[in-house]
Amino acid sequence: KQEVTQIPAALSVPEGENLVLNCSFTDSAIYNLQWFRQDPGKGLTSLLLIQSSQREQTSGRLNASLDKSSGRSTLYIAASQPGDSATYLCASTNAGNMLTFGGGTRLMVKP
């Protein structure tokens, strides 16, 4: 059974810093890995999707990498802004097309 872990659980940084969120998974036989953002009391917004054959995906200030062999993915946020404050969730898709979530990283960017 796939297990997904996110470290750290919470992170507080000053505005302008570059930061990295980590995601690890136990079963490397994934179809893809997806990063989501969730604002308090809101739904999940998809940020980036990395297919198993890809190494990274970029969208604006966000860059997500995938290393299947080591069971790791990272989400890099450049020049963080207060508006980036949210919970970030990673999730893997495995056989059966089941999505398994990590516990999330709660990010606070201070002005």
Place this chain on the structure above:
Amino acid sequence: DAGVIQSPRHEVTEMGQEVTLRCKPISGHDYLFWYRQTMMRGLELLIYFNNNVPIDDSGMPEDRFSAKMPNASFSTLKIQPSEPRDSAVYFCASSLSGKDGYTFGSGTRLTVV
């Protein structure tokens, strides 16, 4: 595309009452998932459908929970009778193939008093 549509957005009900949550997936998506989110347990998969057929319902907490997908454009999650511990946010998600990522609805916040 309007995305995945869930209704109602909020539901407050008394213990023992029946609750029905609704979901309309993105047109053409073959997979539909129901998740529950709580502070204590995070996001839990309850059940998922492929082409309207339930594939895995091992996450359904107990017999009080049931889900149906009568057609490709509609699914329901029913709780009968509801209990306070069912209070959570329930999300519906759909995917074209599972391998191309998932789109989530805005969720239904259920409070059972």
